[in-house]
Amino acid sequence: MTLQSYDGGKSVFVAAIPGNRRNVSAEIRLDGANDYHKFIYLNTGTACAIINGQRHDITPHSLLYIPAPTPHKITLSPVADTTCIALHKSLNIPQPDHSVITQITSVEKQANYSALFDRALSQYIGATVGSRMALRSYVATLNAQIEHSTATETKPKAAQRLMRRFVTLLENKYKSGANLEFYARELGVTSTHLTRVCQQIQNTSASQVIQDRLLAEARRLLLVGDQKIQDISSQLGFRSAAYFSRFFTNHETLSPKEFRQQARRVRTPTPIAVAPNCRPKPAPFQNKLAS
Structure with a gap:
């Protein structure tokens, strides 16, 4: 895992989690740190997400947005290649207040999302003033996509x-x-x-x-x-x-x-079964950013 931050490691994290290089276990859990807004892009592999008590199966080329302080647990498969941008809620960057899980089906937009997250990671290896400006630009782009999507959360039972x-x-x-x-x-x-x-x-x-x-x-x-x-x-x-x-x-x-x-x-991880109890269920707030 590559992890970079600035402002004393408190405000922003940008992490790349490649499937062929894992610490401790082939399974990676992305929970905790719920004071952070998170953008997660799954390039390859699969994941199981439990967000606000509801379960979702995540497929390749999916974008997740989870606002603070939403309780969540995300388990990545052994080969999942993922990048995450996390911003502390104290930052003065307006964020949407609803979770989004969406699959990017356009090949062109898949490449754009991958490039955006890669640029965010490369900027924060250096962590300069310019990096902070670049982050705001990247996050604004992601926020615009999320805000243009329509929340379709169904009434919970x-x-x-x-x-x-x-x-x-x-x-x-x-x-x-x-x-x-x-x-x-x-x-x-x-x-x-x-x-x-x-x-x-x-x-x-x-x-x-x-x-x-x-x-x-x-x-x-x-x-x-x-x-x-x-x-x-x-x-x-x-x-x-x-x-x-x-x-x-x-x-x-x-x-x-x-x-x-x-x-x-x-x-190098040993292939193992991940999240066997994660059976498919419809995502109540799944939104489409791309057709």
Whole structure:
């Protein structure tokens, strides 16, 4: 993964995630950092996106826009070649307030999108004043395309409404150490009903949804910077570093220290199945930027 930023690494990130060079695992998760507006272009491969509690299968030459602070999880296939532009919500750049997932079918526009994201990445390798101006130009182009698309989000059913409330609450509380019973109580339902809804919509239990969000943030904190594992444990609401290490190791088969060490060694991925529970469903807010 190539990652560049400016303004102290806080305001803007531009990342290229090529399918033939992966850290730690062939699977890459793009969640967390939900204070950022994200533009993601999938050149090749496939992805599974769960955005605001709803699942979507993403095909090659697709553009995704996810506004802050929308809860989301995106899992890329082992061969997915992706570029991401992320802008912190504090930047003075007007952004659309609705998510967009669209496939670019025109060959000419596919080339244009690929070139735009490539130029954004090359600009931020240098990170100059000119880079900042270029970024605004690129983002303005993407925003114009998104704003011209028509939001077609369908009215969510009761289960989908509950799922959205759950993932939004989870995004605010996952670092508190709260358990399933807490979330069910806050949502005014039983833990059994919440689990049933999660199984229906995401094909996983409510407890697993909570654990997945914690693990995603743990992986992110281990991969960026050099925070002590004890500090990460405390930040995520664990009562001790030992308990955090057991939790992480049980789910990742690597200790936090081993995970961090292996992340720094780039290797060729082994083909594996990705997101087997991601079955096709219509995207309620899919918009067409190109015909």
